Amino acid sequence: MSAFQRRDGELFVEAVALTAIAGAEGTPCYVYSRAAMEAALDAYQSALAGCRHLVCYAVKANSNLAVLDLLARRGAGFDIVSGGELERVVAAGGDPAKVVFSGVGKQAGEMARALELGIRCFNVESPAELELLDSVARAHGVIAPVSLRVNPDVDAETHPYISTGLKENKFGIDSDGALAVYRRAAELAGLRIVGMDCHIGSQLTSTGPFLDAVARMLELVDQLADEGITLRHLDVGGGLGVRYRDEQPPAIGQYIAALRAAVGERDLELVFEPGRSIVANAGVLLTTVNYLKHSAWHNFALVDAAMNDFIRPALYEAWVDIETVSDGAGGETGTWDVVGPVCETADFLGRGRELTLRPGSLLAVRGAGAYGFVMSSNYNTRPRAAEVLVDGEQWHVVRERETLDDLLRGERRLPN
Template sequence: MTVAPHFQFKNGTLHAENLSLTQLAETYDTPLYVYSRQALRDAWEAYRVATEGRNVLVCYGMKANSNLAVLNEFKNLGTGFDIVSGGELARVLAIGADPAKVVFSGVGKQVWEMQAALEAGVKCFNVESEAELTRLAQVAQDMGKIALVSLRVNPDVDAQTHPYISTGLKENKFGIAIEKAVEVYQHAASLPSLNIVGVDCHIGSQITEVSPYLDALDKLIALIQTLASHGIHLKHLDLGGGIGIRYTDEQPLTPSDLLNKVFEMLAQHQLDHLQIVLEPGRSLVGNAGVLLTQVEYLKHSEAKNFAIVDAAMNDLIRPTLYDAWHSVEAVKPRTQGDTLYDIVGPICESGDWLARDRKLTLQQGDLLAIMSAGAYAFTMASQYNTRPRAAEVMVDGDTAHLVRPREPLESLYASESILG
């Protein structure tokens, strides 16, 4: 059984902290996202311990889960934020976060997004191409501002993860090839509306070993030293995020595992004066959430057995998109013999599945919990097949808070119009 620590069986029923998931489903209906507040705090604690006494800024990678309740929790715990859009900046500002602790990543920043970030006063822009650098310099000049920049370099390091979430190889769209970085830095240094403050590198997601980070760091150290010889001195080194979580039998590294090695390498090269920036997302929220869904029908055939549930790929697209594995737990397990089921949704796509070949004892109407659904789940949800997006609930001990209501059906087409 793969169950996150804050989702445990009590009296034969799966609970979120002190609340029965059955009770939550009865109150808020399904599909339903349920988050544990204590799980968020405990995940952050691992970073707090790892960074204590060190010059490290942790910027939560909010694309993993951008609910305002989640963002506000991390703000209160002391994190900054890694954003990838003007919309995410608006969310950060809505909770009153400090823009000076915000790094702006992303390959396709538009003019209005740059303007909003410059007006807010973000910590830096992680610039991902020469074309973006040119545009940012012009936007800053037009506004009479200085843009703080960090170039995202692509070190061509294999993160040993799924190809769709690997971002540090030459064939990926992200960053500037490290072989060209010195030239681009020199160009940036010549632009009066830019101020170079750092270097950024993010090699991928769901990384469970420290070696890919160290391979990238080795190349970054060489780059930093070369830049210093050209009179370009950096203030921070952003190693991105990507620390994995346990979905099944993974044994992820901890923030301390990573930072101990990083500072050891930096000290060897007299670079431990640099501030380290980290951009964790999944490792802070992934195991803090589950997706509750009800079995609508059981369909048995010679080739396959299907549990057709009320959640679908529009609620959780990771299995369809990445072939991702999520543990599936019956909220009230039955004791009869197990049957091998594919857990599928009602959407008219063959790719609409949440799990395959799972041994479960089920009856129509049973509740299932799709585990480890706190990251890249609701944030990637859609309204495909005109399906309202699910509600989100935050559990705090024995209290549940509705942090986003289910969308009313009519809201999905309220802004549309027909021709007369």
């Protein structure tokens, strides 16, 4: 059952009315459901029961400390892509031994810190990174656990900006050259080979591309075994899509079952790096209509959230559901472009939406739990939104709304 339900015409998250949160915290405001995030993580964990596994939540999808904390308490590991994300995991009480470090541009300082904390492994994305990691590890007198991120040249059939497993993408090591890089890794004294990794993109809505990628990885795993290089784990990345509109991605259980079947009886621990499928539909962005404006061509609803708060519609022309929080609050029924105050024509949350609106209407933008707040900015000198986590009948402000003082901090006028 969804954590978001209507009762007497009012949208609730768990047992809390969204109007109550907007009234107390103002808008724009992100609101997340603890139960929905936990249920999604549990779906991964239970589908993986009976096989060695680690679910490493992709921190980039929603990196609020409270979110990381609740997932860590339920046994999640974490997939990170920066030293900053590593410090978030530590601050949230996550276990560094369950952290995998992805990303094409890791820096020596980030590697050193990750080695100091004893992370589980580095997903190395290039031969040059492999050499640097070896030298950083040796300089610190430790051995770095290594997994190579292979690029299988598989089309994820998703938006080109979030497709990462094609040869032309910057990610991973060309799978045709991966054996040579493994051989090189085996020679380096500062490294220990532990696994193989792959992540082909985000918002995938069928299992086919995942299975193609896994098939390519398993070919390599078998070739490595023939050379005496055995791996402890296979990391198939994240990427499972969610339903924003009418997509029909496989359920978490179906997706895991398909991948488990593909891996078969091989003695490999399965690692996953899900982001969106854990948090996207556990969150909404609350926004208030400020003005209604009519032109010859369009009806505009000017709301107080903008592309700086939620950039997915502007960046990917992503579709997210927008609904009024209170039914029957009245207003003008029509087809509206829901747009923000930012000075860009791309500043829209949704276009051509059938809604009944008046100034003051409270709207919920659904599917905002992933790649929402984390991608927000201060463009147009707009303080970033507050974040609230609902837990049953209670709710907690897990990030305060930014103030203008926050925005000016660190800036200086000329000295004279």
